Amino acid sequence: MPSMVQNGPRNNPQTQKPHSNFPNKSHNPDSLARRERIERQRESLPIASVKERLVEGVNTHDIWIIVGESGNGKTTQLPQFLFSAGFCQDGKVIGITQPRRVAGVTVAKQVAEECGVELGRKVGYSIRFDDKTSSSTRIKYMTDGLLLREALLDPYLSRYSVIIVDEAHERSVHTDVLLGLLKSVQNVRSNFMKDLDNMDDKKSNNRAMKGTGTGTQCTSFLKQCHGRKFPPLKLIIMSASLDARVFSEYFGGARAIHIEGRQHQVDVLYTLHSEPGYLDATLVTIFQIHLEEAPGDILVFLTGQEEIESVERLVQEQLHKLPEANRKLLIVPMFSSLPSEQQMRVFMPASAGHRKVILATNIAETSVTIPGIKYVIDPGFVKARSYDPVKGMESLIIVPTSKAQALQRSGRAGREGPGKCFRLYPEREFEKLEDSTRPEIKRCNLSNVILQLKALGVDDIIRFDFMEKPSRAAIIKSLEHLFLLGALTDDCKLSEPIGHQMARLPLDPIYSKALILASQFNCLEEMLITVAMLSGESIFYAPREKKNEAIAAMKCFASPDGDHLTFVNVYREVYRLFDKRHIQIRGHVEQMGLRISSCGDDLVQFRRCLAASFFLNAALKQPEGTYRALASGQVVQIHPSSVIFQSKAECIIFNELVKTTNKYIHNITRIDYLWLTELAPHYLPCGVKNFWYEFSYLIY
């Protein structure tokens, strides 16, 4: 039972690393010395030797692919090279996107320091909830999701002369959608004059861009471009993957340049035979390193909290059997749901003579860089999320890593000096692994992606030029979902006003719709609370050792009607803890002109609104106590973390269906079945069939 209310939202420990402050005036001899040191450091980076070639390349070609492992300085140096080469003339901006918030912040701080400027002036960053830019910002680091949002307001990305997409090999959904968008924006901007002629020729034709070779629709861009002139957009795709070919092919045979990294030698060792139980093998390897290898910390990649906690226990048990002198081993767990104070422990050095063992999930692959690692233990597995669009179900299952992932993990041993990586499987098994992890866009719910693309004016999703196309079934399912939510019209366009309102909110479409409905049900205040809680990390945390305290704390707030009402209760008591996201969403709905009122103690009204909002996720109790989801017919169970886990509610709505050891539903509220027939009559029982009839001609 998750229960303790956490002390504020968790922060990634990297954001809390100390950084020096600005401004620094160069009259000071200390700062002069520092500037010289920074200059020397910059010049020693691998990328410095190819500076002229890079700048010349960007001048002559509109698109470049830069391949190179981390440590070569491409993220910090390239924007500075381009700035010096004049790419920010006329107030234009160089934008650099990152998949993660922390990276954007830390890199921007470093570059501001290198430039000797105050962060937020010439160099800045912009991430959700935190904008450190000004009108004078010329080098702007940001998350890729944020640039996508910017494109909704400025489809031509007209402020930017150059956009650098960093860490493209990670292939997050945002990166993939952004690449598709950038490709079409670049095309429109470089063919600007030609396209205007084109449009004059085809005034009656709504699909002016078809046939220009882009494969995308830019009609909406063109309309807004009338009478304005933009310089070509320079694009740079940066990737750490060894294979630049996929990017190069996607961008019409774009040139790629390889820049050496700063990686030290890592010896990779394999087992002779397959290990039946990789946790036992992990344990043996930890002690083998501890007792036989030179000093240096160990990083172990495990699949989840449960594994980490059980390995931690096993290591502690074994440790006590060793002679006193051999017990100098410090075990530190690391996973994202761990509170930040405990996450910080991985950055503290072990006391003298001790070796540190970090037991981590794949958070340590990319998100968190831990100093002092000399040994990596890689059992070769990862817990991965996948999505079944037909069943509307996510799965969280343990699968083998890809080759790229194994390389990424072993690289973690060679950041500060030569290291060793112990792969707990035979070398022949490595050869059988997939080359790279399947891009996220092929294994996630596409409703949000489609809503954003529609808002950007891309009407024909099936023919959108994705780098890797999601399955037709996944696209159709999400179109159907959006239609049932009222976001799409009968001819598959974004509806007015609901679809456009939904696209503006940075939320899962079903939550956006819930907010719109809630203003009609006079319970927007309560729905804002609920959606804010559902949209971020859980604010509940129940460590194993404080289980009873956690249960007691939860009981103070629990509502017999379910989790959503419990959220409202918690908020009303302790709202300050997570106000940031609440305030942001509140600002959005106020701007949209929705009426914010509270239903007060009339929580039946709120539950009716939940039923109207989440009717697609309704379930009925079966005789055995399990539930049957109405939309897909699947048999599901209430997850034990729900406050109504033990109740026998006849009819419920839920927010998430995730298959782990069982098909579990999360975030549940008890409703009355009759409300469904009253509030969602277009859906029950034949709404879906109507959809297929209406849309089949558009899809096939």
Added chain:
DNA sequence: GAGCACTGC
């Protein structure tokens, strides 16, 4: 009776 990792004008 159980929770990979990210992200959003």
